[in-house]
Amino acid sequence: MQNTNVSLNSSQRGFFQEIESLRGLAALAVVIEHCFWFFFEAKPGIFNTYPGVQPITHWLIHTVFNGRASVLLFFIMSGFVLGLQLKNETTSLLIGWPAYVVRRVLRIVPAMWVSVFVSYGVALLTGSPSNADIAMLVRTLFFWDFFLQAPLWSINIEMGCSLVFPLLYFISTRTGKITNLAIFVLLMAMIFIVPMPPWDLRVEFMRSLVLFHAGLIVGEYGTTWMTALGRLRRPLFWGALLGFGLIPQLWIFQSTFMFYDDRRWTLLAEIPFCFFILSYVVHERGQPGTALLRQAWARYLGKVSYSLFLFHWPVLVIVQFYLLTDMSPALSAIVQRYPLAVQGVLFAVVLSISLVVASASYRWVEKPFIELGRIFGRFVKAKSRKNLMPTEAGISVVKAH
Structure with a gap:
């Protein structure tokens, strides 16, 4: 199928509805995983035991809705979207960076x-x-x-990567394909060479920069590669979705369900799957292959995805506390016998409340501060340009002479 969309390298770079919807589905996967995480302290890997019907069902749920993999997809989508934003900037890095930081923080x-x-x-x-x-x-x-709110580990990494992203963008977009490949390989190597104890958030973001860079590469070359694949891209897309869910929990040489022992290998293995999924969605925008991402409910999830990601955790904690603490012996027996059913009820309650809270947060917190960020961003950019104007004028005089 021939793609009829305008190339990302053209001047017509608009809002990507499909990317926002994909972010919403990823946020939903995180909520599902967290809700179905309760009651299963030991999560067996498929290669070391035959766990039984309910744990296998539980394992399948985690494969289809893999929250850890979804967070990595968040990062590569951020690199893509932030790259488009910076590409639309007409100012220099020196002028644009302060405005970018103001918008990103807000x-x-x-x-x-x-x-x-x-x-x-x-x-x-x-x-x-x-x-x-x-x-x-x-x-x-x-x-x-x-530790006050577990999902925030990814927001901390997102913020760290966002602050250094303009420099990565500046280098990446002003070099050729070979240099870009060298940068990509170096960033992949940082997954293993950055010395630090587990979960040291001061430098943990350095391991995720490769995903942001991969998002940049999708923006520059993704549609070209997808077009070259022709009819192979759709079956490869379904294969990428399968690997995307399986990799974090099917590592043959590990016994842990979510592969926590050495997450570096999970991160490395997920890069091509995340890259291919995003490239396919970008290439197929407006086409039948991404029709699901244009549904009204998917668009709604996309709009409130950030607040849904943030607020589902406190909602989950308080719902679990009131519904499942100090249970009667009869209710406790039901929980032990039908844990998946109880988790399904827990998920329905948590999602319903979280969507209401997320909608309010999007309307009353996110949107006003996004607009404020745009206003401040324009103000900071104007001030920076004004301060640099004498220097630019001096340069023009020298050139004239």
Whole structure:
């Protein structure tokens, strides 16, 4: 099927509805995984045991809705979207970077801070985590901790990568394919060579920069590669979706369900699958292959995806606390006998409440601060250009002479 869309390298770079919807589906997968994570302390890998009907069903749910893989897809989508934003900038990096930072901070921080305060109140109410205090709250607000709200580890990495992304973009877009490939290989090598203890968020983002760079490459070359694949791209897309869900839990040489022992190999293995999925969605925008991403419910999920990602955790904690704490013997027996059914009910309740909260957050927190970021961004850009104007005028005079 011939793609009729305008190339990303043209001047017509608009809003990607399909990418926003894909982000919404990824956020939904995270919610599903977290809801179905309860009651299964030991999650057997498929290669080391024959776990039984319910654990196999549980394993399949985690394969189709793999939250950890979805977070990696978030990162590559961020690289793609931020690359498009910077590509539309007509100013230099020196002028554009302060405006970019203002917009990015106001995009990420306000909704995150609201969710952190909500999580702190939930922690005081439920005692989870038990060591929640003001010091933890402050560390969480300033991207130094995530134990108050577990999903924030990815937001911390997102923020770190976002701040250095313009430099990566500047280098990547001003070099050729060979240099870009060398940068990509170097960033992949950083997955293994960056020395640090587990989950040190001060430099953890360095391991994820390769995903942001992969998003840049999708923007530059993704449609060209998809066109070259011709009829092979659709079966390869379904194969990429399968590998995308399987890799984090089917590593033959590991016994852990989610492959926590050495996540570096999971990160490395997911890169081609995430890259191919995003390239396919970008190439097929407006075509039958991405019809699902143009459905109204998928578009709605995309709009509230960030707030859904942020607020589902405190909602999950408080719902689990009130519904499943101090259970009667009869209810406890039902939970033990039909854990998947109970998790399904838990998911339905958590998702319903989370969508209401996420919609309110999107309307009253995200949208106003996004607009404020645009206003401040334009102001900062104008001030930066004005401050640089004498230098630019001097350069013009020298050239004239």
